[in-house]
Amino acid sequence: MMKNREYQQIDPQALATPTPTPPPRPLPEHDLKPKRARRKWEVFPGKNRFYCDGRIIVARQSGVLPLTLGLILLTSGLFFVFDCPFLVKHLTSCIPAIGGVLFVFVVISLFQTSFTDPGILPRATPEEAADIEKQIDNPTGSSSSYRPPPRTKEVIINQQVVKLKYCFTCKIFRPPRTSHCSLCDNCVERFDHHCPWVGNCVGKRNYRFFYTFVVSLSFLTAFIFGCVTTHLALRSQGGNGLVFALQASPASALELVVCFFSVWSILGLSGFHTYLVAANLTTNEDIKGSWSGKSGNEDVGNPYSYNSMIKNCCSVLCGPMPPSLIDRRGFVPSDDSVQTSPVEVKLPAAKNDINMCTHGTKGLLETASRSPLLTSSCPQAKPQAAPAVLEPLPEVTPSPALEPAKTTAGRQSTSTPHKHHSHHRSKGKQASHHTHKTSNSSPRPHHSHSSRRKDSKNRDPKFSSLR
Amino acid sequence: MATEFHNLQELRHSASLANKVFIQRDYTDGTICKFQTKFPSELDSRIERTLFEDTVKTLNNYYAEAEKIGGQSYLEGCLACLTVYLIFLCIETRYEKVLKKISRYIQEQNEKIYAPRGLLITDPLERGMRVIEISVYEDRGSSGSSSGSSTTSSSGR
Numbered sequence: 001m002m003k004n005r006e007y008q009q010i011d012p013q014a015l016a017t018p019t020p021t022p023p024p025r026p027l028p029e030h031d032l033k034p035k036r037a038r039r040k041w042e043v044f045p046g047k048n049r050f051y052c053d054g055r056i057i058v059a060r061q062s063g064v065l066p067l068t069l070g071l072i073l074l075t076s077g078l079f080f081v082f083d084c085p086f087l088v089k090h091l092t093s094c095i096p097a098i099g100g101v102l103f104v105f106v107v108i109s110l111f112q113t114s115f116t117d118p119g120i121l122p123r124a125t126p127e128e129a130a131d132i133e134k135q136i137d138n139p140t141g142s143s144s145s146y147r148p149p150p151r152t153k154e155v156i157i158n159q160q161v162v163k164l165k166y167c168f169t170c171k172i173f174r175p176p177r178t179s180h181c182s183l184c185d186n187c188v189e190r191f192d193h194h195c196p197w198v199g200n201c202v203g204k205r206n207y208r209f210f211y212t213f214v215v216s217l218s219f220l221t222a223f224i225f226g227c228v229t230t231h232l233a234l235r236s237q238g239g240n241g242l243v244f245a246l247q248a249s250p251a252s253a254l255e256l257v258v259c260f261f262s263v264w265s266i267l268g269l270s271g272f273h274t275y276l277v278a279a280n281l282t283t284n285e286d287i288k289g290s291w292s293g294k295s296g297n298e299d300v301g302n303p304y305s306y307n308s309m310i311k312n313c314c315s316v317l318c319g320p321m322p323p324s325l326i327d328r329r330g331f332v333p334s335d336d337s338v339q340t341s342p343v344e345v346k347l348p349a350a351k352n353d354i355n356m357c358t359h360g361t362k363g364l365l366e367t368a369s370r371s372p373l374l375t376s377s378c379p380q381a382k383p384q385a386a387p388a389v390l391e392p393l394p395e396v397t398p399s400p401a402l403e404p405a406k407t408t409a410g411r412q413s414t415s416t417p418h419k420h421h422s423h424h425r426s427k428g429k430q431a432s433h434h435t436h437k438t439s440n441s442s443p444r445p446h447h448s449h450s451s452r453r454k455d456s457k458n459r460d461p462k463f464s465s466l467r
Numbered sequence: 468m469a470t471e472f473h474n475l476q477e478l479r480h481s482a483s484l485a486n487k488v489f490i491q492r493d494y495t496d497g498t499i500c501k502f503q504t505k506f507p508s509e510l511d512s513r514i515e516r517t518l519f520e521d522t523v524k525t526l527n528n529y530y531a532e533a534e535k536i537g538g539q540s541y542l543e544g545c546l547a548c549l550t551v552y553l554i555f556l557c558i559e560t561r562y563e564k565v566l567k568k569i570s571r572y573i574q575e576q577n578e579k580i581y582a583p584r585g586l587l588i589t590d591p592l593e594r595g596m597r598v599i600e601i602s603v604y605e606d607r608g609s610s611g612s613s614s615g616s617s618t619t620s621s622s623g624r
Contacts (some may be wrong), residue, residue, distance in 0.1 A: 108551040122595040127487045155494045172597060176498050190498070209552060304497055315536050318544025320562045321555060325595045
């Protein structure tokens with residue numbers, strides 16, 4: 001409100017300049033032109049890391065991606081160097097060819113799973129968040145010390161009631177099948193799970209890459225295992241014995257060990273994901289039992305399933321590839337300069353808000369929206385000094401609100417009798433991480449708290465607008 | 468009050484942003500991209516209901532076309548799978564082509580219909596496909612009181 005009047009005072013000065021797109025004038029207070037325009041990935045609020053100037057996106061912790069890659073490269077390398085020559089001589093030269101194709105599939109799909117945006121939803125702009133706040137009934141009015149309960153909205157999808165939860169970090173009602181990953185601090189569409197083996201979330205956009213990776217890796221592992229066994233069997237023929245064979249080719253022993261321990265869990269995982277694809281489910285939904293009636297509902301079924309396995313498979317794996325919504329390589333419009341310059345033509349963007357730029361309607365909005373546009377986002381800059389009393393509470397209370405589904409998911413995953421999960425749990429190495437990572441919040445309360453700290457500052461406009 | 472702008476130039480020179488109206492997603496058909504066609508009350512005096520509904524319905528149709536699972540998308544998907552999805556780095560997918568069409572459509576609608584009425588539609592792609600954001604402009608010349616009152620009324624709601 002205050003800002004409105006300020007801009008109106010400046011207005012006559014703006015009207016005096018007839019040209020619609022004047023060059024920006026240097027001002028004493030602010031450095032109007034930054035040294036270089038920043039790309040949106042540099043101000044991305046989530047916990048991702050970016051490489052190659054925003055072309056590559058990974059989660060903050062790369063998890064065990066180096067280990068995954070290392071194991072694959074090591075085992076395949078040993079296979080091609082030590083086993084293939086023998087097998088080509090004694091069997092056929094198709095073996096390295098098949099191995100090579102599988103290896104290429106595995107590595108490329110691994111990189112694609114790790115480096116692709118899984119379907120991150122950008123956070124709400126301040127105006128959007130304010131609009132949602134208006135629509136939500138707040139019975140306590142402007143009481144600033146009471147934090148409202150988690151908000152939900154119900155929609156009917158295919159004659160079934162689906163609850164949409166409000167995300168306090170991103171300040172949106174999450175679309176169906178969207179979940180917030182606390183490791184990456186993003187809402188991800190069609191969230192499957194956060195996979196530490198690939199160091200990224202698996203969601204709508206990279207699920208097919210992940211599925212290809214898992215299936216091709218299970219083929220590769222089984223193939224190498226079979227080939228190494230054949231190799232050792234051939235070597236130990238003629239009365240030489242297995243020990244002699246192992247001594248002659250020690251690398252094969254290492255490959256055998258690695259493949260033996262991984263083939264079961266990876267085969268199990270690919271079988272599990274094939275089931276999920278055929279049923280059009282996500283790991284998240286399967287573990288939480290959203291559609292299997294575990295939560296006591298009688299009339300539940302998966303509302304997203306096409307009730308035909310083939311159609312489900314086709315829609316998940318061969319469906320159209322949605323675009324990335326976070327526009328990593330777009331430029332952030334210059335922000336602080338607009339507060340003092342009435343004729344600034346670039347659209348302002350507040351620090352935490354990456355989506356106020358309007359590339360599509362650039363020609364229209366850039367000149368149409370003057371500084372008054374910033375009045376709606378100014379309240380966000382102001383409450384840095386907002387009531388400190390808000391700070392401690394939001395840190396504590398949102399985490400139960402946001403996380404309970406995930407912590408219960410964690411508990412459920414240990415008790416669920418799903419045969420693939422128990423199969424995984426019995427195998428130490430690679431098994432436990434995949435399925436348990438859907439409950440990604442429980443070991444990491446600090447990250448969610450630190451995100452809440454940011455969140456409380458962003459939420460203040462709600463209170464100021466309610467006053 | 469209904470403000471009239473004869474063209475975009477006038478909008479640029481004499482308008483100030485008064486309010487933003489958000490058209491939310493309609494999830495009744497699942498997770499496909501579809502927006503509610505319910506006419507928001509804030510636009511009551513600014514634009515005819517039929518024009519608005521036509522715009523939203525056309526946008527919905529475009530999105531449905533982009534996300535349609537049919538012969539062409541299967542072909543694209545299978546080809547992509549065979550090339551380990553490297554093909555996505557080379558060619559433009561059908562979805563991206565339709566998104567370009569949508570962006571051209573929105574620009575055309577803005578120029579022809581919305582800007583003369585002091586409104587501006589933002590491409591949903593820039594808002595994470597969550598909302599269609601319609602910016603409502605007030606004639607600055609008609610004094611700050613009208614824009615002030617509209618913002619107070621909207622925040623008080």
